[in-house]
Amino acid sequence: MTSVLYITAHPLNGSESFSISAGETFIDAYRTVNPDCEIIHLDLYKADVPSLDADILRGWGKLEEGMELEQLPEIERTKIVQLDKLVDQFIQADKYVFVNPMWNFSYPPVMKAYIDAITVAGKTFSYTRNGPIGLLQNKKVLHIQASGWVYTEGPDVEDEVSHRHLKSIMRFIGITDLHALFIEGHDQYRDRRNEIKEEGIKRARELAATF
Secondary structure (H helix, E strand, O other): OOEEEEEEOOOOOOOOOHHHHHHHHHHHHHHHHOOOOEEEEEEOOOOOOOOOOHHHHHHHHHHHOOOOHHHOOHHHHHHHHHHHHHHHHHHHOOEEEEEEEOEOOEOOHHHHHHHHHHOOEOOOEEOOOOOOEEOOOOOEEEEEEEEOOOOOOOOOHHHOOHHHHHHHHHHHOOOOEEEEEEEEOOOOOHHHHHHHHHHHHHHHHHHHOOO
16 A cells, blocks of 8 residues: 655645645545555644754764663653654655745745654665665655745746755655645735636646656
């Protein structure tokens, strides 16, 4: 059975968010085409995604020195265990759908925290004498991103940071089969807001047939 991890990073719902609306359409259409698939929704605004902080770094340091997990202070142990759960869940999936808005040229902070959680030496990549290598093979990613301005073409293309960063991270951990759906310009072209949203939904439905 194919497992799809549907990762959303938006505090609003589909009726309020262009990206979530397209994401929900994609998942519904994908489920119709692939009725036997397993779809797991990870809402990053509702999940416990620890940010890398002093507790985690100190805890990791102690583990590297030989201390057992059970010996760590409770706060360090709790955060490290949660990070392990997140990366293990990510590794077990076959396909990934990331959904987010572009805020200030990037994605919401909780998505960066999640990316930090799944980029783990020994689990999703490994260091070698010739440099790091990705450990996740034969997996597939779709990135759905909405932005009020157009950034994937034209004079502002260099300001798009989030998709390029996600693409770099996915390649770093071994995933090269990456697709993107950009829904752009609904604030730049306010008279076309509904048209832009509907076009994004249409393309999401089409992508679901081949993803």
